[in-house]
Amino acid sequence: MLDGLRRHPTLVFIALGILLAVLPFLTGATLGNSWVRVLDFVLLYIILALGLNIVVGYAGLLDLGYVAFYALGAYLYAWLASPHFGIHLPFWAVLPLGAALAGLFGVLLGAPTLRLRGDYLAIVTLGFGEIIRIFMNNLDHPVNVTNGPQGINQIDPVSLGGFAFAGRHEVLGMTITGPYFYYYLFLAFTLASIFIAMRLQHSRIGRAWAAIREDEVAAAAMGINTRNVKLLAFAMGAAFGGLAGGLFASFQGFISPESFNLWESILILCMIVLGGMGHIPGVILGAILLTVLPEALRYIGDWQRAALGHVVVDPNDLRMLVFGLALVLMMIYRPAGMIPSRQRKREFAAEDGVAEQEQASLYDTKA
């Protein structure tokens, strides 16, 4: 069966295309319309996870404040396309701006920290995420920039040539709602992101990232400008985040600092760690699983109510606990993720001697 599939890649491609095209209608018909929204979020998180994967998976830089870039993109969209400032720019103008702004901030944040050891970067990015959130929460006075904890609402939906993606439309006799249209919009962006991420991985820059991840000193010795290449990874990941933020803002129509807390960063990190760092299919699987899982977990609450009459343990409280445990267990037992890339698998396996070498010589002056 698998061999057959492999021999006919075009067939698989077409089948996958058809599946993706009818997926929202399938989901809507079987699981209900609320799951079409979940589907949209799956796509959004795939974009986010692919972006973070560039930073963490490709370049090996642990970024714990990724959600800050997501927030920047979302807020920029809200500022430029909502009644908050009375500006209503079209989405195709705002989205690239959001990505660029996030990328710029990525460079600003990365420049001072990237010449240091990786774990400093992790903490600084974590702090940056918190700073952005504190500012979003408090910049409602004296000038109302972010509207504080209430957030900004009535953000313009995406519209193309007078066709608004939100609301109901009659298409071929069917009433179709916003989430369906957004599905196709997000799908387009997701496919583009996958394509970019794939091409990046095998490009000259992608190889440079891998080299830095493996051994920065050796990479520098090979003539790679490590600082610039790391900055590039950081900025590119941030730009993905900014783009996803803009999409999120237009889809929700409402944003508040609550949506951009640290756990969101951790969630996205979990996606790529669980799926397989640096490996696109793994990252996609991780994003799908971790977006769908909490939705599915809601049923546990319903079951409890049905069986015991009340909810004993709120599944939402369990969610983060499970994620935390998963992070620990994955790192210990399957550090390369559920679908590891072949290369990554070798790196994490200590038997191949690469990791051992560091410990071998007494005369190593380990910094």
Add this chain to the structure above:
Amino acid sequence: MDIFLQQLINGLVLGSIYALVALGYTMVYGILELINFAHGEVTMIGAMVGLTVIGLIMGLAPDLPGILVVLGGVLVAIPACMLLAYSIEKVAYRPLRKAPRLAPLITAIGVSIVLQNVAMLVWGRQYISFPRILPEGQYELLGAHISYLQIFIVVLSLSVMASLWFLVQRTRLGRAMRATAQSKEVAALMGVDVDRVISATFLIGAAIAAVAGVMVSAYYGLAHYYMGFMLGLKAFSAAVLGGIGNIAGAMLGGMLLGIIEALGAGYIGDITGGFLGSHYQDVFAFFVLILVLVLRPSGLLGERVASRA
């Protein structure tokens, strides 16, 4: 001027708590080069356990003097945190000692999430208030107030730091710790049981964190399952400011960070003409962290080491 002095005192008190937590980060980092991300959460658990025990003692013996009740809470919180830190090291860090750098950092984050959520399930989402059982009162000093509790916190922190200093510099275990920090391999060849030393480091750090946890909840008058996160981040910033891996540095960095924060929160309104207010207090620690990393990555007291590993 009296505002300045008042903020200086507040900062010193806060700073001595930061310093205590920072010691835990810096000791572990000195030996394992690992950011023990879960350390803030260990502190939080210390506060929670301490508060629970304090509540229990108050229920059993309502006439006991407040100081003794708090002491009882601290004495239970210390072994609880030590046990916790010991298990964390054994389960989450030890198997990964030879893994790539990112791996233990990710498990550390995982552990910290787990602890936070367990604490939330056990103690609930609401703030737990610290009973007002400690003697209240204050001295006046050049127009500024300094309460008994503040004096108590500073004195206690200083004595903990002094004991740690003695332990590290003057005892056999301390020598083993310093040797392990310099080189695990050579220390092992000299007959140091490296695993035991690492465990001991975690235990000492956790014991200090337990004290800090109870102190910080007494100071703010409350505890919360989320309190460890910010506290941990600030303490880490303090450790970096002083020079991570350096014990004296952690003490200095903690005190400085506390003072910077208090003065910053006190004056930010004036400096920016009312544009930014004191709710930006939490931002200072990160600005300090970023500034230190840019200007002097090795920290104030740290040795200059190669920036990459």
